[in-house]
Amino acid sequence: EDTSIQDNAIRETNDDAITSKFSAVNTGYIKDDFVKFFVKKPARRPPIINRGSYVRNKQLDFLITKFLDIGGSDVKKQIVSLGAGSDTRYFHFKSLSRKFYKYFEIDYPEVTSKKVFTIHKHKELFNLIGSDAKIGKGGTEIYASDYCLLAGDLRKFVEVLVPRMESNGFDRSIPTLFLSECVMIYMDPEDSNKIVEWAGANLISTMFLVYEQILPNDAFGSTMLQNLKLRNIELRGIHAYPNLESQKSRFLSRGWSHAEAIDINEIHDSHIDPKELARMSKLEILDELEEWHLLAAHYCIAWAYKVIDESQKLLYDQ
Numbered sequence: 655e656d657t658s659i660q661d662n663a664i665r666e667t668n669d670d671a672i673t674s675k676f677s678a679v680n681t682g683y684i685k686d687d688f689v690k691f692f693v694k695k696p697a698r699r700p701p702i703i704n705r706g707s708y709v710r711n712k713q714l715d716f717l718i719t720k721f722l723d724i725g726g727s728d729v730k731k732q733i734v735s736l737g738a739g740s741d742t743r744y745f746h747f748k749s750l751s752r753k754f755y756k757y758f759e760i761d762y763p764e765v766t767s768k769k770v771f772t773i774h775k776h777k778e779l780f781n782l783i784g785s786d787a788k789i790g791k792g793g794t795e796i797y798a799s800d801y802c803l804l805a806g807d808l809r810k811f812v813e814v815l816v817p818r819m820e821s822n823g824f825d826r827s828i829p830t831l832f833l834s835e836c837v838m839i840y841m842d843p844e845d846s847n848k849i850v851e852w853a854g855a856n857l858i859s860t861m862f863l864v865y866e867q868i869l870p871n872d873a874f875g876s877t878m879l880q881n882l883k884l885r886n887i888e889l890r891g892i893h894a895y896p897n898l899e900s901q902k903s904r905f906l907s908r909g910w911s912h913a914e915a916i917d918i919n920e921i922h923d924s925h926i927d928p929k930e931l932a933r934m935s936k937l938e939i940l941d942e943l944e945e946w947h948l949l950a951a952h953y954c955i956a957w958a959y960k961v962i963d964e965s966q967k968l969l970y971d972q
């Protein structure tokens with residue numbers, strides 16, 4: 655097996671991700687003024703994909719906002735976005751006047767160099783990072799007061815990336831949120847688990863947020879895996895964490911005190927404001943209901959937290 659072909663295919667999934675998000679922005683599902691800068695070839699996605707993007711984004715933003723609210727906005731917080739790709743959350747939250755102590759983004763240098771280029775080119779992006787921002791490592795990294803884009807391989811998170819984050823201001827003592835949006839699923843579980851274990855063992859107060867595929871074994875799931883295989887992409891994590899239970903136990907068995915996991919169907923049916931559902935039904939007709947339910951059952955959001963000081967627990971539970 656040629657791993658470089660597979661690594662390349664995995665890097666390319668980022669183009670799909672941002673194109674899908676842009677489709678949802680363009681069709682009116684999602685508000686984000688920054689996605690457009692990162693899209694090479696806009697493409698309209700089908701209604702079920704746009705709705706999925708909406709639900710995923712809504713729930714992730716809800717949980718991230720909850721984290722940023724812990725103890726009030728004066729408490730320093732940091733975010734570590736694993737395999738951030740072209741994600742625009744930093745810019746989106748900054749434009750809403752949200753504050754971070756530091757927002758770290760990590761991806762392969764092949765991906766971060768494009769991000770640096772795009773940020774540098776558009777003042778709407780660069781201005782949000784601030785005028786003290788410096789570009790380094792041959793145009794693959796950015797160091798700024800509340801933002802740090804690092805190039806590296808998540809398979810070497812503990813040995814290589816943690817020291818690099820620490821020399822760029824990472825603080826083990828403040829509340830830290832890890833984001834893995836369709837990222838750890840591409841990694842061998844032995845590698846992704848090291849990140850989960852390290853965070854659980856070394857941070858005082860931390861939260862982990864995962865969005866990824868589940869249910870590899872039914873008809874829909876095996877077709878999903880086959881289609882990816884044709885593109886040299888393997889969901890290496892899906893057999894280790896194939897359902898909501900195992901998505902939770904990934905954390906609970908590694909010292910995290912609390913974990914939850916729900917699929918996109920449940921979020922859509924129980925956690926989205928009915929007014930929003932009505933608004934969406936005017937944007938596009940969702941007539942492929944059966945397909946929607948199948949698709950939405952195969953994606954989940956899992957989140958976990960761990961606190962050393964039990965008094966902080968309540969803050970996450972609210």
Ligand code: SAM
Pocket residue numbers: 664665666667668671672736737738739740741760761762765806807808809834835836837840841
């Ligand atoms: N999180 C972004 C989002 O949701 O829009 C991008 C998701 S994209 C599907 C997966 C990203 O993970 C790619 O940008 C890929 O390069 C990155 N990635 C996967 N494995 C990685 C690794 N071992 N080291 C660094 N980045 C990795």
